[in-house]
Amino acid sequence: MSRPEAKRLRSLFAVAGLPCLVGLAWLLIDRGPAPAVGAPVLTADAPDLLLRSGGGTTTIHAGDRAFSLSARSMGLPDRIRFADGDVPFEHPFGPEDGLGASHNADSCLGCHVGNGRSPAADGFVADAGPVLLLALADGSPHPDLGQQLQDRGTAAEGTLTVDWEEEPGEYPDGTPFSLRRPVVSVDGADVSGLATSLRAAPPVFGGGLLEAIDVADLRALADPDDTDGDGVHRDDPDVQAGAAWFTQIGCAACHRTEPYVTATVDVQALSDEVITPFTDLLLHDLGPGLADDLPQGVATGAEWRTPPLWGIGLTGVVGHEHYLHDGRARTLEEAILWHGGEAEGARSAFMALSAADRALVLRFLSAL
Numbered sequence: 001m002s003r004p005e006a007k008r009l010r011s012l013f014a015v016a017g018l019p020c021l022v023g024l025a026w027l028l029i030d031r032g033p034a035p036a037v038g039a040p041v042l043t044a045d046a047p048d049l050l051l052r053s054g055g056g057t058t059t060i061h062a063g064d065r066a067f068s069l070s071a072r073s074m075g076l077p078d079r080i081r082f083a084d085g086d087v088p089f090e091h092p093f094g095p096e097d098g099l100g101a102s103h104n105a106d107s108c109l110g111c112h113v114g115n116g117r118s119p120a121a122d123g124f125v126a127d128a129g130p131v132l133l134l135a136l137a138d139g140s141p142h143p144d145l146g147q148q149l150q151d152r153g154t155a156a157e158g159t160l161t162v163d164w165e166e167e168p169g170e171y172p173d174g175t176p177f178s179l180r181r182p183v184v185s186v187d188g189a190d191v192s193g194l195a196t197s198l199r200a201a202p203p204v205f206g207g208g209l210l211e212a213i214d215v216a217d218l219r220a221l222a223d224p225d226d227t228d229g230d231g232v233h234r235d236d237p238d239v240q241a242g243a244a245w246f247t248q249i250g251c252a253a254c255h256r257t258e259p260y261v262t263a264t265v266d267v268q269a270l271s272d273e274v275i276t277p278f279t280d281l282l283l284h285d286l287g288p289g290l291a292d293d294l295p296q297g298v299a300t301g302a303e304w305r306t307p308p309l310w311g312i313g314l315t316g317v318v319g320h321e322h323y324l325h326d327g328r329a330r331t332l333e334e335a336i337l338w339h340g341g342e343a344e345g346a347r348s349a350f351m352a353l354s355a356a357d358r359a360l361v362l363r364f365l366s367a368l
């Protein structure tokens with residue numbers, strides 16, 4: 001019996017053994033795409049790898065709950081465990097739960113909206129991030145303010161304002177674009193002389209799978225010779241051509257297209273799964289355009305961990321769209337144009353493509 005078949009059979013047994021919970025299972029099971037206006041449509045003939053970058057755990061759902069559903073291949077006990085864990089994630093905390101007089105938000109979901117990103121664009125809304133990280137020059141926390149500005153609550157430490165500065169640019173073919181850079185100011189707290197870094201909340205789906213990747217696989221990836229594969233195939237000619245450009249112009253050097261096989265972990269559905277998150281999970285210096293002066297762990301202020309690109313085409317289903325660590329990129333195209341440093345070559349190669357070929361790369365990203 002193949003592994004997916006075995007998993008399916010095991011989850012069937014779980015259901016058969018617990019008939020009284022079937023009603024609950026029905027509540028937890030995805031009943032297909034919600035009819036959302038303007039939501040991306042995933043067609044059955046899209047390349048399998050793109051549709052199934054999470055292997056058997058992948059959710060085929062393009063509505064506003066796309067990021068909120070449990071792994072599809074989970075048996076009932078793990079779905080219940082997932083639902084239990086989701087309760088505190090969605091719970092609005094109050095003083096009775098320990099919410100302090102200064103804080104950043106009153107729930108996880110307040111920032112990780114629909115398990116996706118925090119709102120950005122014009123005006124960050126109350127209780128929804130972003131977060132301003134703070135540090136002394138050596139990276140250690142500020143003795144009073146700690147590691148981040150707590151900008152909400154009756155005893156808020158200060159008020160955070162984000163303005164945007166537009167920076168016009170041009171492709172070699174003359175097509176103009178404009179990128180925006182955040183300009184952060186704080187009222188009510190003295191952050192002068194501190195290192196600061198603005199962070200939008202990233203999506204949280206798929207974290208269990210990333211955690212199940214064997215660290216030895218990542219160490220092997222740090223070897224630059226290990227970047228030559230291309231696991232992307234399989235039916236839409238535009239997506240296929242975009243995928244080919246993606247590897248050819250060097251994006252896959254970091255947003256790796258070869259699959260991983262996850263280790264055996266305590267959640268069976270996340271174990272021994274073939275996944276393609278489109279990341280090497282390594283730190284890269286992306287140049288001065290994105291750098292701030294705040295070191296974090298082993299990362300310098302110019303280094304960022306390659307984010308997974310799986311599901312990135314569905315970003316907008318939670319009601320807003322923005323990219324990069326601080327949400328400055330309004331579109332996928334802007335996200336690419338901010339790449340510099342180690343990704344300078346890939347960015348330049350993207351810019352040198354014809355407008356039609358650039359559109360294919362973007363088409364590929366939106367299919368993920």
Ligand code: HEC
Binds near residue numbers: 105107202203
């Ligand atoms: C005030 C907004 C905010 C709230 C509330 C919040 N987060 Fe986050 N979360 C962030 C930001 C910003 C980051 C990125 C931090 C960074 O870049 O260092 C993050 C990162 C994460 C990550 C890491 C994702 C990754 O890809 O590395 C996880 C997991 C996470 N949060 C879970 C939670 C949980 C669980 C809660 C509730 C207990 C929560 N968050 C509440 C803003 C928030």
Ligand code: HEC
Binds near residue numbers: 251
């Ligand atoms: C040297 C490694 C590297 C290369 C090469 C690279 N990227 Fe990235 N990419 C990153 C890192 C690191 C980030 C996160 C930067 C940040 O948040 O400020 C990122 C962010 C992104 C994002 C935004 C993701 C999100 O969740 O907000 C997109 C989209 C993206 N890259 C696409 C591409 C494309 C397309 C190419 C090829 C033209 C490419 N990248 C080449 C490392 C790389």
